[in-house]
Amino acid sequence: MDSLHPNARPAAEAVTCAGKQSAAGFWALHDRIFETVSEWGSQPDPKDTFKGYAAELGLDTAAFAACVDTRETAGQVQVELERGAAAGVGGTPAFFVNDWFVSGAQPFEAFQQVIEKALRGEHPAPTPTPLPPGATPFDADPSRPGYTYGGDVYRGSPDAAISLVGFIDFQSPENLAHVQDVWPAIEKDYIETGLARFIVKHYPAPDQVSAFQASIAAECAGQQGGFWDLYDVLFEKQGEWSQAEDVFGTIQGYVVDLGLDGDGFSACLDEGTAEEKVSQDLGVAMQNQFPPAPQFFAFMGEGGGYAPADQLAETLDGILAQ
Numbered sequence: 001m002d003s004l005h006p007n008a009r010p011a012a013e014a015v016t017c018a019g020k021q022s023a024a025g026f027w028a029l030h031d032r033i034f035e036t037v038s039e040w041g042s043q044p045d046p047k048d049t050f051k052g053y054a055a056e057l058g059l060d061t062a063a064f065a066a067c068v069d070t071r072e073t074a075g076q077v078q079v080e081l082e083r084g085a086a087a088g089v090g091g092t093p094a095f096f097v098n099d100w101f102v103s104g105a106q107p108f109e110a111f112q113q114v115i116e117k118a119l120r121g122e123h124p125a126p127t128p129t130p131l132p133p134g135a136t137p138f139d140a141d142p143s144r145p146g147y148t149y150g151g152d153v154y155r156g157s158p159d160a161a162i163s164l165v166g167f168i169d170f171q172s173p174e175n176l177a178h179v180q181d182v183w184p185a186i187e188k189d190y191i192e193t194g195l196a197r198f199i200v201k202h203y204p205a206p207d208q209v210s211a212f213q214a215s216i217a218a219e220c221a222g223q224q225g226g227f228w229d230l231y232d233v234l235f236e237k238q239g240e241w242s243q244a245e246d247v248f249g250t251i252q253g254y255v256v257d258l259g260l261d262g263d264g265f266s267a268c269l270d271e272g273t274a275e276e277k278v279s280q281d282l283g284v285a286m287q288n289q290f291p292p293a294p295q296f297f298a299f300m301g302e303g304g305g306y307a308p309a310d311q312l313a314e315t316l317d318g319i320l321a322q
Contacts, residue, residue: 007046009288010068012077014050017067021059028057074288075165075297076305082137082150100124138163138199138299146225148199151277153219153227156197162300162319164196164307167203167285169293170218170234171211171242178294178309179235186312196298196316200231202281203293210247215278217251220268226260233258 011033019026032053033040040046047068054064067073084094095102095111098118102110131137137150140158147153152165169175190196202219204211214234221230233254234241244250248269256262268274285295296307300319307315 005041007041007043009074009077010046011040011050013071013073014047014054014064014068016073016076017064018054018057018059020067020073021063025057025059029053029059032057070306071289072306074290074306075299078284078288079136079138079297079299098123138165140197146222146227152199152201152281153222154197154199155228156191157194158197160191160194160197162190162196162298162304162316163199164190164312164316165199165201165297165299167201167281167290167293167295169202169204169208169211170214170231171204171208171238172293173238174292175294176235176238182309182312186316189313190316195320200227201284202278203285203290203295204278204282205292206282206286210242210244212278212282213247214241214251215281216269216274217248217255217265219274219277220265221255221258221260223268223274224260224264226255226258229258230254230260 015026015029015033018029029050033050036049036053040049043049050068051061051065055061089103093105097111097114100114100118101124102114131139131149135149138148138152140154141147141149142158145158146155186196187198191198202215204215218227218230218234221227230251234251237254241247241250241254252262252265255265285293294309296309296312296315298304298307298312298315298319300322304319
């Protein structure tokens with residue numbers, strides 16, 4: 001799903017929407033979409049075409065249209081993409097037969113050989129992987145407390161049933177209102193109780209340099225264990241630093257007040273690693289065409305997806321009930 005195939009992601013989201021209705025719906029739309037690539041592949045926006053296929057296949061058209069229009073499955077598709085990358089998938093098609101990896105459009109004989117090996121109970125030789133077997137980028141990294149294997153900071157129990165991924169913008173008035181009005185109850189009822197783990201990704205408004213700088217600063221504070229302290233201060237003093245001529249200099253004052261190492265903070269800013277992290281997060285949000293922050297996605301095992309900011313409690317309760 002890249003710039004060479006811009007409609008691959010909408011197609012994946014549409015098929016996943018069909019799968020929310022039934023497995024049969026997933027495979028029916030899966031087959032139809034592959035049969036008609038020449039029809040929708042170059043369209044500016046293929047959603048209406050996918051809705052037409054859904055109607056022809058007898059799916060619940062209202063539910064399907066709502067799912068596609070709100071991009072309800074965008075988060076699930078992104079998670080699957082990251083899990084594939086963590087498992088070594090660099091392109092498509094790619095297949096796993098138990099722990100045997102088949103990459104590319106291989107002939108029947110290649111699949112037959114791998115299937116026979118799997119049936120005999122054979123396993124491939126161990127290869128270095130960035131993650132332990134069965135782990136995902138959103139799982140807690142025991143070697144780096146407070147961070148996931150994917151390098152995202154989190155708050156809550158590492159063993160929490162639900163992973164709640166939030167794309168946040170420190171300069172957004174809407175994000176500030178959410179932090180003040182909605183989040184305290186979520187923190188108390190789900191994070192502090194160990195039911196959910198809050199994972200942060202950055203989504204500063206692309207046209208706000210100061211918002212981007214604030215996210216970088218938060219990541220640098222995180223290198224000293226001060227991410228969440230600065231997270232709180234950045235929202236509390238949003239009106240101050242966002243109007244400052246020297247954003248980094250103003251935030252460095254907060255860092256020192258928090259008891260962190262100002263020189264270490266400056267060194268982190270110069271290093272560029274934090275900026276790269278924020279850029280990666282922003283790229284994910286923009287590639288998925290997420291609406292402005294805050295945006296949330298909740299997952300438990302293989303289930304979950306988009307969690308509306310004003311319906312977080314209801315969404316989390318629904319996932320737990322499943």
